[in-house]
Amino acid sequence: MIDLMASTPWLLLTVTGLFSLLIGSFLNVVIHRLPIIMERQWQSEARAWLQTQGQHPGGEAEVAGPYNLVVPRSGCPHCGHRIKALENIPVLSYLFLRGRCSACGARISPQYPLVEAATAVLSMLVVWHFGFTWAAGAALLFTWALIALAVIDLRTTLLPDMITLPVLWLGLIVNLPGLFTDATSSVIGAIAGYLSLWLVYHAFRLLTGKEGMGYGDFKLFALIGAWLGWQVLPLVILLSSLVGAVVGIALILARGRDRDIPIPFGPYLAAAGFIALLWGDAIIGAYLQALV
Numbered sequence: 001m002i003d004l005m006a007s008t009p010w011l012l013l014t015v016t017g018l019f020s021l022l023i024g025s026f027l028n029v030v031i032h033r034l035p036i037i038m039e040r041q042w043q044s045e046a047r048a049w050l051q052t053q054g055q056h057p058g059g060e061a062e063v064a065g066p067y068n069l070v071v072p073r074s075g076c077p078h079c080g081h082r083i084k085a086l087e088n089i090p091v092l093s094y095l096f097l098r099g100r101c102s103a104c105g106a107r108i109s110p111q112y113p114l115v116e117a118a119t120a121v122l123s124m125l126v127v128w129h130f131g132f133t134w135a136a137g138a139a140l141l142f143t144w145a146l147i148a149l150a151v152i153d154l155r156t157t158l159l160p161d162m163i164t165l166p167v168l169w170l171g172l173i174v175n176l177p178g179l180f181t182d183a184t185s186s187v188i189g190a191i192a193g194y195l196s197l198w199l200v201y202h203a204f205r206l207l208t209g210k211e212g213m214g215y216g217d218f219k220l221f222a223l224i225g226a227w228l229g230w231q232v233l234p235l236v237i238l239l240s241s242l243v244g245a246v247v248g249i250a251l252i253l254a255r256g257r258d259r260d261i262p263i264p265f266g267p268y269l270a271a272a273g274f275i276a277l278l279w280g281d282a283i284i285g286a287y288l289q290a291l292v
């Protein structure tokens, strides 16, 4: 089976695509539930702190039932209809149901099939690029984390530590044997990624009195540095600013000027991190050649 996968690219790509649709389905659960799990944790911590201060927390006393990535089972947020196995097939179910709940007809967010389809397409690109290798396996984990982070940031303007920190550590580990860069470049990448945005943040705040980004962005940039090495960081900033400028201008044209809407930086960093994963070396190489 392993030999067959290594020698038959179309089979490898097909298996990757189908498997990644399921991963995309799981990423949807993470994207929707992780912010709620975090909010519940903050609430219970705040309540515990108020009680140590001898104050009455107020509000509802305890949130009912456990809530995690598995429990409770997924249901329609409108009518509570339990989602059956047949209604849970990535992308296809959405198309068959025409984007509506089978029980009450409420609209289902197109975000679900979009995340599933994007996960499949990006995963196939990764496997196409790296082939049947350890690097491909690690790059898939990196890609899936970037997808979850980008969509959570778009929805909530949060980049959860529960994803950024473990994936940052994982980047340092996979580069011990030098999977994407050497171990030294990986460690320097993590430090330089965090510090550079931290400095920009504080300089921007001193100059304008505004906060341009958050600490989650520093961690995401550190994560990209840990995975790909400090050498790609300038390219990642350049790419994310370019994509950000294009999307920003498109939004202003579409919605009119509305500068007060906070546009999260995380999705652009994540997109640039993915581009750097696949084509960073080629882009930097071409640039250096042009200089000579």
Ligand SMILES: [Zn+2]
Pocket (backbone or CB within 6 Å): 076, 077, 078, 079, 080, 081, 101, 102, 103, 104, 105, 106
């Ligand atoms: Zn419903």
